[in-house]
Amino acid sequence: xxxxxxxxxxxxxxDKSPVVELANISKSFPxxxxxxxxxxxxxxxxxxxxxxxNGAGKSTLMKILYGLHQPDSGTISINGVLTQFKSPSEAIxxxxxxxxxxxxxxDNLTILENIILGYEPTSYGVLSLSDARKxxxxxxxxxxxxxDPDLPISELGVGQRQRVEILKVLFRGADIxxxxxxxxxxxxxxxxxxxxxxxxxxxxxxxxLFISHKLDEVLSISDEITVIRQGSTVATVAPNAVDxxxxxxxxxxxxxxxxxxxxxxxxKNIQLSVRDLTVIVKNHKNPVQNVSFDIFESEILGIxxxxxxxxxxxxxxxxxxxxIQGAVEIGGIDASNLNVRERLDQGLAYIPxxxxxxxxxxxxxxxxxxxxGHEVSLSRGPMxxxxxxxxSCREIVEQFGVTTPNELVPAxxxxxxxxxxxxxxxxxxxAPKVLVAAHPTRGIDVGAQAxxxxxxxxxxxxxxxxxLVSADLEEVLGLSDRILVMFDGKISAELxxxxxxxxxxxxxxxxxx
Amino acid sequence: MTNSKNFRLLVAIFxxxxxxxxxxxxxxxxxxxxxxTIGTALRLTVPIxxxxxxxxxxxxxxxxxxxxxxxxxxxxxxxxxxxxxFGPWVGLLFAILGGMFGGLVHSIATVRFNIxxxxxxxxxxxxxxxxxxxLSELVYVGKKGGGISQSxxxxxxxxxxxxxxxxxxxxxxxxxxxxxxxxxxxRWFIIGDLGGIGRGxxxxxxxxxxxxxxxxxxxxxxxxxxxxGLRLRSSGESPVAAESLGxxxxxxxxxxxLISGGLAGLAGGTLSIVASSYYRQGQTAGRGFIGLATMIxxxxxxSGIMTGAMLFGYAEGIxxxxxxxxxxxxxxxxxISGVFLIYAIIRRKRIQVLIALVAFCLSALAYQTVDTxxxxxxxxxxxxxxxxxxxxxxxxxxxxAMAGVPFRRGEPH
Numbered sequence: 040x041x042x043x044x045x046x047x048x049x050x051x052x053x054d055k056s057p058v059v060e061l062a063n064i065s066k067s068f069p070x071x072x073x074x075x076x077x078x079x080x081x082x083x084x085x086x087x088x089x090x091x092x093n094g095a096g097k098s099t100l101m102k103i104l105y106g107l108h109q110p111d112s113g114t115i116s117i118n119g120v121l122t123q124f125k126s127p128s129e130a131i132x133x134x135x136x137x138x139x140x141x142x143x144x145x146d147n148l149t150i151l152e153n154i155i156l157g158y159e160p161t162s163y164g165v166l167s168l169s170d171a172r173k174x175x176x177x178x179x180x181x182x183x184x185x186x187d188p189d190l191p192i193s194e195l196g197v198g199q200r201q202r203v204e205i206l207k208v209l210f211r212g213a214d215i216x217x218x219x220x221x222x223x224x225x226x227x228x229x230x231x232x233x234x235x236x237x238x239x240x241x242x243x244x245x246x247x248l249f250i251s252h253k254l255d256e257v258l259s260i261s262d263e264i265t266v267i268r269q270g271s272t273v274a275t276v277a278p279n280a281v282d283x284x285x286x287x288x289x290x291x292x293x294x295x296x297x298x299x300x301x302x303x304x305x306x307k308n309i310q311l312s313v314r315d316l317t318v319i320v321k322n323h324k325n326p327v328q329n330v331s332f333d334i335f336e337s338e339i340l341g342i343x344x345x346x347x348x349x350x351x352x353x354x355x356x357x358x359x360x361x362x363i364q365g366a367v368e369i370g371g372i373d374a375s376n377l378n379v380r381e382r383l384d385q386g387l388a389y390i391p392x393x394x395x396x397x398x399x400x401x402x403x404x405x406x407x408x409x410x411x412g413h414e415v416s417l418s419r420g421p422m423x424x425x426x427x428x429x430x431s432c433r434e435i436v437e438q439f440g441v442t443t444p445n446e447l448v449p450a451x452x453x454x455x456x457x458x459x460x461x462x463x464x465x466x467x468x469x470a471p472k473v474l475v476a477a478h479p480t481r482g483i484d485v486g487a488q489a490x491x492x493x494x495x496x497x498x499x500x501x502x503x504x505x506x507l508v509s510a511d512l513e514e515v516l517g518l519s520d521r522i523l524v525m526f527d528g529k530i531s532a533e534l535x536x537x538x539x540x541x542x543x544x545x546x547x548x549x550x551x552x
Numbered sequence: 553m554t555n556s557k558n559f560r561l562l563v564a565i566f567x568x569x570x571x572x573x574x575x576x577x578x579x580x581x582x583x584x585x586x587x588x589t590i591g592t593a594l595r596l597t598v599p600i601x602x603x604x605x606x607x608x609x610x611x612x613x614x615x616x617x618x619x620x621x622x623x624x625x626x627x628x629x630x631x632x633x634x635x636x637x638f639g640p641w642v643g644l645l646f647a648i649l650g651g652m653f654g655g656l657v658h659s660i661a662t663v664r665f666n667i668x669x670x671x672x673x674x675x676x677x678x679x680x681x682x683x684x685x686x687l688s689e690l691v692y693v694g695k696k697g698g699g700i701s702q703s704x705x706x707x708x709x710x711x712x713x714x715x716x717x718x719x720x721x722x723x724x725x726x727x728x729x730x731x732x733x734x735x736x737x738x739r740w741f742i743i744g745d746l747g748g749i750g751r752g753x754x755x756x757x758x759x760x761x762x763x764x765x766x767x768x769x770x771x772x773x774x775x776x777x778x779x780x781g782l783r784l785r786s787s788g789e790s791p792v793a794a795e796s797l798g799x800x801x802x803x804x805x806x807x808x809x810l811i812s813g814g815l816a817g818l819a820g821g822t823l824s825i826v827a828s829s830y831y832r833q834g835q836t837a838g839r840g841f842i843g844l845a846t847m848i849x850x851x852x853x854x855s856g857i858m859t860g861a862m863l864f865g866y867a868e869g870i871x872x873x874x875x876x877x878x879x880x881x882x883x884x885x886x887x888i889s890g891v892f893l894i895y896a897i898i899r900r901k902r903i904q905v906l907i908a909l910v911a912f913c914l915s916a917l918a919y920q921t922v923d924t925x926x927x928x929x930x931x932x933x934x935x936x937x938x939x940x941x942x943x944x945x946x947x948x949x950x951x952x953a954m955a956g957v958p959f960r961r962g963e964p965h
Contacts, residue, residue, distance in 0.1 A: 107796070128798025143796045145789035147953055148782075156786050157797030159779040166777055207797075 056119070058083040058215060058246045059104070064113035066099055073099035075270040077113070081248065081263075084241055088249045088257040088278075091267035092290055092456075092484030097250050098140075100267070101217050104248075105137045106130040117215075128157070133215075136208025140219040140250075142200050144192045151175055151188035154207045178209055182236050197346065198229045205236070216240065217248045222256055223482075226345055227512070227545035234260055252290070252484065254283045266290055287485050303500050305520060306336025309371070310504035311357075311473045316365035318352045326352040328528045329365075334473070334504040339495070341507045341519030341536065345548050349528040350508045351392060354477050357506070358382065358389050370472045383412065386472030390463055390479050392508075394455075398462040401451040405443060406432035408450050409465050431468070439464035440490055456487025463491050467498050474498065477508040492518060512541040526550045566742075571887045573745045575880055583874025584881070585745040587736055589866075590752020592873045595827060597865030598764040599624070599836075602819035603843020604850065604857035605767055606651075606812045611852060611955040612775060613808025614788035614801075615662050618673025620816045621840025622680030623654030627820025629684040632703040632831030633691065635824070640710040643825045644760065644818065651817015652810050654680060659809035663802055666958045677840075685833065692831075701833035703824075710826055715754035730755075760826045767815065772854045784808055788952035791959040801959055816840065845935060852951055863937070871927070882919035886912055 059081040066074040073096045081087045091097045102108045104115065106124030115122055117133050124130040127137075144153050151168070154175050160167045175188050184202045192200065201221065208216060218237075222230045237247055237260065251257050257264055258278045266273040266289040273289050281289075311334040318327040327349040334340045344350050356363045359379045367374045369385040377385065391397035399408050409432035410417055417428045432446040441460045443453055450458060463479060476495065480488040495518065499505055509515050515522055516536045524532040524547040532547045576584045583589050603620050610617035617623075630650025635643025654676055661672040685700060692698030697705050714721035720730030732754065735747025775781035784804050786794040791801040819839065824831045842864055849863075850856025870877055889912035896904035 105796075126798060127796055131798055137796065139796065143790065143793035145786055145793055145953065147789050147950055148786065152782055152786075153793070156782060156794065157799050159782060161779045164778050164780060166779060166782060168777075 056083055057081060057116075058118055059248075060116040060119075061100075061104070062114045062116070064100065064103060064110045064115070066103060066108060066110050072270050074103070074110070077267070077270070077272050079265050079272060079275065081246060083246055084244050085262040086237065086241055086247045086249055086260055088251060088261035088264045089267060090250075090252055090254065090257055090264060090286065090290060092252065092486065095267045095290070095484070096270040097267055098219065101137065101219060101248070101250060104130065105135060105217060131158070131211050131213070134213055135215045135217065136211055136213025137217040138201070138204045138208060138219065138221060140221075140223060142204055144200055144203060146193040147191060149189050149191050150186055150195070150203055153192055153203060154188070154210050158211050175206065175210065178206055182206075182209075182239060197224045198232075201225070201233070214244065215246045215248070217250070219250045220252075221249070222251065222253060224346070224510075226548050227541050228549060230256065254286050258283065258286070290485055303337050303502075305338045306502065308336045309333045310336055310369070311506065312366075312368040313357070314366040314368075316353070316356055316363055316367065318349070318356050319362045319364060320352075324528070326528050327356060330525075330528075330530055331365075332523060332530070334506060336502050336504060337499055338521070339499055339505040339507055339519045341509065341515035341522040342525055343509065343512060343515050343522060343544055343548060344525035346510065348525045348548075350477070350525055352528075353525070354389070354392070354475050354506075354508060357475055358387070388466040388469065388471035388474045390466055390474065390476040392477040392481075394458055394462050399450045399458060402449050404447050404449055405436070405441075405453075405461060406446040408432075408461060409435050409446070412465065413469070435461065435464035435468055438468075439494060454484075454487075456483035456490075459483050460487060460490060463494055467494055467503075470498070470501070471503060474503055474505045475508070476505055478510060479507070480511065480514060481509075488514075512544050515544075516541070524548055567891070568888070569742055569745055571891070572884050573742045575884045575887060576745065577739075577741065579877075579880040579883060581874070581877040581880035582739065582748075583870065583877035584884070585748040586874065587733065587748045587751035587755055589870050589873045589877070590749050591756060592752075593862070593866040593869030594753060594761060595758075595865075596868045596872070597861045598761050599819040599822050599827070599839050600842050600846055600864050601858060601861035602764050602767065602815050602822065603840050604846035604861055605771055605843075605854065606815035606819065606840075607844045607847035608771065608850075608852060608854065608857060609808050609815060610655075610812035611847065611952050612788045613784045613805045613812075614791055614952060614954050614957070614959065615659070615805055615809055616669040616673065616956045617658065617809070617812055617816075618670050618844070619654060619658050619676030619680075619840075620673075620812070620819075620843055621836055621838065622673075622677035623651040623658075623813045623816035624820035624823070624836045624840045625677075625680040625684055626650035626654045627817030628824040628831050628835050629687060629703075629820075630817065631821030632706070632824040635706045635708075636704055636830075639708050640706065640825050643706070644710075644763075644821045647821025647825065648814045648817045651813040651815070651820060653813070654816065655809040655811075655813015658813065659806045662958070663805045663809070666960065669956055669958070684831075688831075688833075697830070703831035706825070706829045709829060710758050710760055712756050712758050714756060719751050719755040758826050760822050764818070764822065767818075768854045768858050775854075780804075780807075785952070787959075788955050791954055791957075795959075795961065802961060805959070816843075819843070842935075845937075848949070848951075849937065851949055871925075875924075878925050879919055879922060882915045882922065886915040886919060889915060 057080040062078050064074050064077040077100060089097050089100070099108060103110050106127045106129050109125065115124070122133060124133070151172055155171045160171050172188050179186050184206070186199065186202065192203065195203065201224070221233060225233065241247060249257065249261055261278055263275060264278055264281070264286070265275045266286065268290060314331050316327060316330045317325050319325055330353060332340065342350055352361060355361045357367060359377060359382050363375070369382060369387055372385060374382050374385055395401060406429045410423070410428045413431065414423070417424050417431060429446055435441065436443060436446060439460045441453070441457050441464065443457060450461070453461070459480065466474065474495070479495065480491050495505060507515060507518055516539060519536050522534045522536050522539060522544070523530050524534065524544065526548060527550065531550070534543070572584055576582060603624060606620050606623070607617055627647040627650045631643045631647025634646025658672055658676055661667040662669045688700050688703070692703050693700055695704045716723045716728040718732050720733060721728055732747045732751035735743055736751055738744055775785060783794065783799045784807065786799060787801045787804045787808070795801050820836060823835050846857050846860035846864060849860035850858070870881065889908050893905065893908035893912055896908050
């Protein structure tokens with residue numbers, strides 16, 4: 040039985056020699072080169088950020104370091120010793136712990152079971168549960184976390200789940216922590232708490248690899264930043280030597296398009312009116328309660344909230360997918376009793392939360408994906424008009440700058456950003472009156488993000504109203520004309536984006552104010 | 553809290569006992585709780601219980617096992633052959649090996665080649681049915697008492713025993729008193745029933761039954777108290793997380809399915825070695841599926857599966873031994889529904905009141921009008937019960953989250 044407790048390095052002078060050294064790592068998958076000749080040195084007891092656009096190869100590189108993939112060529116040295124990891128367990132044994140972007144937790148198992156899994160303290164194969172429980176409690180209190188180890192994961196919130204993930208790697212005695220987009224799911228206050236914990240860990244001698252594309256956070260937390268673009272390292276810089284814009288340019292490789300100013304004023308006609316909307320779920324608390332708002336022509340109304348506070352259900356209600364009380368008017372016409380198809384015909388369009396689950400058929404071709412929702416206009420009688428459908432797809436590809444060989448390839452070959460551009464293009468092509476955009480730029484890179492914002496702005500200037508639901512506070516602050524905060528199914532505040540900051544939004548989002 | 557829980561359980565058990573005892577005395581149907589009925593129910597419980605546990609082991613490691621019926625068929629055939637050739641104990645071993653063969657086929661298909669788990673299971677069921685028929689043609693045809701759909705009878709049976717003092721078992725040649733049997737004959741309120749039930753559970757017990765019953769606590773202990781069990785469950789709950797922690801999901805799924813197959817084979821073996829003394833085509837009679845239904849009924853927990861298997865075993869046992877008592881059972885159900893009706897009215901739960909009222913009226917009506925219950929109806933009982941459970945308890949069921957989802961090593965997620 041190995042000891043799983045952390046032995047913090049208490050020496051006053053912490054050795055700054057490279058703890059991880061990657062040399063000339065290359066890795067290709069069928070049709071894609073994910074990593075090309077990547078080299079980097081990571082010093083002990085530092086926070087080393089790795090930034091890059093989506094699909095730049097950050098995740099692949101970390102999976103190689105963690106033993107989930109094997110490199111085609113190149114070497115990995117840990118503490119100066121050349122190593123090859125054939126599986127995660129070998130990486131774990133070398134002291135590498137990974138906190139994945141999507142939590143790797145089993146919902147039905149308890150916190151304790153999740154933490155000890157794969158590293159169970161046992162005697163003769165029988166779990167020593169009380170020992171484990173004691174050690175987990177000690178670890179948790181050492182980083183200032185209070186958790187009941189016997190609760191199932193399904194009862195925890197996002198922040199707590201992340202703490203369980205961190206405890207999990209600490210339990211294994213990891214002294215090299217890989218954090219993959221750790222702040223993607225957190226509100227600003229939770230991010231601050233996380234950063235406090237991380238600094239404490241580094242002070243104890245832990246080395247942290249911090250993968251992110253949130254540049255402000257990277258600049259504030261890291262000791263060194265490595266930028267990866269298209270599978271290769273572009274630069275390794277110190278955070279005080281660059282600013283946000285410079286970093287973004289390194290990532291994208293070109294100058295970013297600037298923030299467009301609005302060309303037209305907010306109109307006088309109400310395009311979307313919601314009155315006392317309540318979403319009813321049997322045997323559960325109603326996820327949306329008495330929500331009312333109006334959106335005028337050429338106006339973008341931002342809605343922010345921590346995931347699970349009713350935003351998702353609100354969008355479904357506007358689309359007509361769930362039972363509601365209250366009234367919804369689209370373009371001045373009462374839509375409360377219309378079904379989804381009829382609402383879309385009234386000029387409603389929807390960019391869904393999760394492009395993989397609701398937006399695309401991943402293994403179907405682009406033109407088939409572009410056809411979704413337009414079947415009526417692109418058909419002759421009951422038959423699909425193939426030529427027209429493909430032509431319409433080509434138009435979307437061209438107009439919205441989707442990078443693809445042609446419209447016949449399946450959707451899964453595109454990068455996340457290009458998939459999203461296709462989804463956005465499909466919805467904007469009809470020139471809708473009202474766009475419900477849920478996380479329109481979630482998980483896509485800076486370049487594609489700018490393109491999507493540009494398209495939304497352009498349609499807004501042409502008179503479209505937008506309901507923007509997003510967890511990216513910068514996005515909401517930058518795009519919206521007004522901001523509503525949703526907390527616990529209700530609108531808890533209406534704010535002016537010119538006066539609000541992410542910190543203020545965060546306070547309302549967590550119900551602190 | 554545990555104390556009050558135990559107390560409530562005790563009250564529920566004695567309440568049910570009191571009701572069934574009243575019904576027995578009222579209708580004069582001693583078959584309801586006679587040691588004969590309970591003993592038969594226990595024997596019929598065993599294969600269903602084992603099939604349910606087979607389903608549990610498969611689904612806990614993350615693979616649906618529709619092929620339990622087929623694995624049981626392998627078990628009946630291989631067990632009967634082993635018992636015919638080498639005696640019943642070797643027969644049981646062969647039954648387990650036969651079932652494990654089915655489990656191995658299922659695991660290679662679903663884990664190694666990622667074939668759809670339902671399709672693989674269905675194919676195993678069909679393959680088992682025709683495969684053993686072919687084997688019978690090769691081995692049993694021409695032997696005395698054997699044929700294409702039947703094995704020759706076995707010469708020895710597994711030993712059975714009575715518990716000493718309680719049910720008249722022998723201690724070193726001394727015939728001890730049959731205390732529970734004596735109680736049963738007195739027919740007293742509740743005490744007579746306890747005597748019948750107790751004697752049914754302790755009299756003329758096959759060692760195979762003991763083995764089957766031991767599977768339940770052992771499975772619970774292994775799955776929830778050992779490293780192997782935790783890892784196996786994690787393969788069914790979140791294989792991606794498990795893999796990221798260095799758990800070999802693929803190998804655990806092989807193990808899980810081999811154990812599942814072995815238990816299914818043992819279930820088949822009890823049919824062809826314990827419940828009878830030869831293999832017969834169609835011997836499993838859909839018990840593999842009833843086992844799966846039991847697993848769902850039992851909410852993927854060994855104790856729940858045990859309860860469900862006993863319920864179905866009792867229903868089948870009473871049909872077999874005391875079919876006259878079935879109508880009395882309607883009265884019992886009516887009485888139970890009546891109790892629930894009052895409870896629901898007090899608690900003001902409208903839907904429960906409605907359900908209890910309907911159940912009460914239907915069972916009361918059935919008691920008044922029905923003389924004999926068609927066999928097909930009693931046979932479909934487990935499925936009906938499972939449907940009702942699925943329809944009403946959907947929110948509370950907690951199946952392994954990733955059971956049925958193929959897993960490929962190192963796939964991007």
